[in-house]
Amino acid sequence: MSELKKAVILLSGGLDSSTCAAIALSQGFELYGISFRYGQRHSIELEASKNIAKKMGFIRHEIVDIDLRAFGGSALTADIDVPKNRSEDEMDVEIPITYVPARNTIFLSFSLAYAETIGSKDIFIGVNAVDYSGYPDCRPDYIKSFQNMANLATKAGVEDSSALQIHTPLIDLTKAKIIQTGLALGVDYGLTISCYDPDAQGKSCGCCDSCALRLKGFKDAGSADPIEYVKK
């Protein structure tokens, strides 16, 4: 009997990372989730990540506490208003205000530690270069350079310099294509949350950049978004 390969999945509770997990599962990996409590203003996405991990049969799911607030500087962690009701042109700024300094680098570094600990050589991250072109750490060149570095950083890499792979199955997909892929793999998007600014009951606002992208994605995919919105 061949042993299943272990994959570390960065799980945010959002649509992309859930789809990413479904893809890893369809490729025959056992799923080991990692999520981060990083001073988000709401913890609803961590609840979502737990529900997703449970529903999708993750072997383990680690929630790691890290404090990015010490460094300030982003609408997702500091007391700055999340932009609302922006046009696509307005969203297409060079670096969005919701950018967190070095966030993906920190997340991937912890994922690397986790992978090394459990003996996994495969990390899945749902970054996307289409809708998040403004984030430097969502670009393919960045991911490739992280992988190079990771292979030099670890025991696994000392033994085999191409041992560790960072998988980015969504990197070139539109939001509509991501949703179609996930639906075909049976992802329950009703468990996911994308909103930057949900209300106290966890309902998505429907007008932040992330809600706008999600709603447009479902529309373009010809499907209905199963989650509830305050307004859409």
Next chain:
Amino acid sequence: MSELKKAVILLSGGLDSSTCAAIALSQGFELYGISFRYGQRHSIELEASKNIAKKMGFIRHEIVDIDLRAFGGSALTADIDVPKNRSEDEMDVEIPITYVPARNTIFLSFSLAYAETIGSKDIFIGVNAVDYSGYPDCRPDYIKSFQNMANLATKAGVEDSSALQIHTPLIDLTKAKIIQTGLALGVDYGLTISCYDPDAQGKSCGCCDSCALRLKGFKDAGSADPIEYVKK
């Protein structure tokens, strides 16, 4: 009047990082320290890092909480005995038991976030490839690849792909040479701590690998180590 350049200094409370800070200071940088509370079994090294930052006139010193214990796997964070009284041959194993998975990668990632937040493009880390040849993440190739990645990860790197530099002034120095350099720059080594297993009063054990390297370094440098030992 020209503005001083800001440097982020990874400060462990040990001999190497303190020397590294003194070198950055001698090169005209303003010092911004970053230290980590990462499930060490003793907090004496954080106290040492605070004292060093104060003595050396750091502008700021951030202590970041991170929990590596979730990932297990090292004598420095888990309940495994620290090896004692080993010969140099015994120490020269491929990967020491005191290796923490991806530790330097995690530390450098936070330093990168800090650097980006304060507008610094210079990170100093006291890694050493001579005495720590067993740690994959102390090798020059690793540091270079982290720098490449960091320049692709950040706003600074988007504007100038060689903007950010990881400085490793100790990488090729013997412990004796590090000590001589630090003494010439006025480092107060009495404030530093290197021991993997100090006693309750903070006295160094004198027989773990780190104490052994330190004591040999002072001996080879022809100088007396100002700290107290239980036994040496």
